[in-house]
Amino acid sequence: MGYFRENIEKTKGYEPGFQPRQADVVKLNTNENSYPPSPMVLKALSEISPEQLRRYPDPMGSAFREAAAEVNGVAPDYIMCCNGGDELLKMAFQAFCDENRPVAYPVPTYSLYPVLAKLQNCRAVEVPFDNEFNLPPKLAASAAALTIVCNPNAPSGSLITVNEMVSLADEVSGVLLIDEAYVDFAEKDCTALVKDFDNVIILRSMSKGYSLAGIRFGYAIARPDLITGLIKVKDSYNVDAVAIAIATTAIRDRDYFRKTVEKIKAERKRLTKQLRSLGLDVRDSSSNFVLAKCKNSSAAEIYEKLTRRNIFVRYFTYQGLEDKLRITIGTPEQNDKLLSALKEILKE
Numbered sequence: 487m488g489y490f491r492e493n494i495e496k497t498k499g500y501e502p503g504f505q506p507r508q509a510d511v512v513k514l515n516t517n518e519n520s521y522p523p524s525p526m527v528l529k530a531l532s533e534i535s536p537e538q539l540r541r542y543p544d545p546m547g548s549a550f551r552e553a554a555a556e557v558n559g560v561a562p563d564y565i566m567c568c569n570g571g572d573e574l575l576k577m578a579f580q581a582f583c584d585e586n587r588p589v590a591y592p593v594p595t596y597s598l599y600p601v602l603a604k605l606q607n608c609r610a611v612e613v614p615f616d617n618e619f620n621l622p623p624k625l626a627a628s629a630a631a632l633t634i635v636c637n638p639n640a641p642s643g644s645l646i647t648v649n650e651m652v653s654l655a656d657e658v659s660g661v662l663l664i665d666e667a668y669v670d671f672a673e674k675d676c677t678a679l680v681k682d683f684d685n686v687i688i689l690r691s692m693s694k695g696y697s698l699a700g701i702r703f704g705y706a707i708a709r710p711d712l713i714t715g716l717i718k719v720k721d722s723y724n725v726d727a728v729a730i731a732i733a734t735t736a737i738r739d740r741d742y743f744r745k746t747v748e749k750i751k752a753e754r755k756r757l758t759k760q761l762r763s764l765g766l767d768v769r770d771s772s773s774n775f776v777l778a779k780c781k782n783s784s785a786a787e788i789y790e791k792l793t794r795r796n797i798f799v800r801y802f803t804y805q806g807l808e809d810k811l812r813i814t815i816g817t818p819e820q821n822d823k824l825l826s827a828l829k830e831i832l833k834e
């Protein structure tokens with residue numbers, strides 16, 4: 487008998503996107519924000535005291551909790567800090583799923599969900615999106631203990647309306663987790679649902695809209711009863727003192743956040759238009775990336791050729807994503823480099 491539980495033995499594990507070591511590359515493969523975090527963040531970092539490092543951190547990250555509550559118009563007990571949005575996903579699987587309590591989600595979507603299902607040894611009901619990435623009508627019928635909808639969805643960048651999410655929250659029998667990791671780049675979010683529904687958890691990330699992928703910080707918004715249950719699952723000190731200070735400063739700098747998001751949205755519009763004029767089929771995106779289908783060449787080939795030019799994007803081999811490249815919206819300079827490389831490659 488092997489050392490590991492059978493389901494762990496059989497799982498390949500999540501494969502994170504490639505993280506090149508060199509700094510002088512055009513890195514458009516893992517949807518980080520292309521701009522640096524607020525300058526206030528570096529100031530907050532320089533003000534960390536030895537005492538803050540010597541002591542264990544505040545287990546609930548109260549400073550962040552209060553700031554995020556203000557930003558989202560809820561009370562602080564609706565917020566739980568986590569070590570990146572990914573930690574919240576893991577906690578949700580641990581809290582709601584097991585051999586008899588399945589998870590359901592539309593596909594294609596964030597490829598971490600099936601990995602977490604395998605680790606938790608729960609059945610995953612994968613309901614295909616249609617070609618337009620509309621919410622599958624059969625999703626609620628799966629009677630899952632946990633239903634996850636990534637909104638805006640990755641890697642399609644598509645957005646499901648708040649009204650449709652309200653209907654889904656009403657229909658599902660278990661918990662509905664709305665993964666809003668990319669919502670900072672969308673026009674609408676589903677925060678209001680937590681006021682009306684006791685089964686809705688909203689996931690937020692500080693990695694994308696706030697340029698803080700390096701510190702690993704995210705949070706949940708949900709009714710206090712759900713938050714209290716999730717707290718039982720979390721590590722006592724799941725977010726560290728430095729991360730709490732930095733994330734709190736970043737979420738409070740509303741001006742910087744808005745300006746950065748607007749710059750990315752403007753570049754998203756420009757990049758989408760330019761890629762289309764190069765003959766790629768590009769979906770409108772509500773996120774900080776676009777999904778582009780190469781009409782006459784394979785995505786793998788273009789990916790290789792871009793990589794040789796030190797331009798990193800992502801491509802997938804899953805069903806429904808064949809021949810598609812996912813490209814993070816870069817700075818205007820990065821996007822220009824990508825566009826001129828693509829122009830060359832597509833002529834070859």
Ligand SMILES: Cc1ncc(COP(=O)(O)O)c(C=O)c1O
Nearest residue numbers: 570571572596640667691693704
């Ligand atoms: C759809 C989705 N959800 C959640 C996350 C988790 O983000 P983080 O753990 O960096 O907060 C990611 C990260 O890429 C994501 O793509």
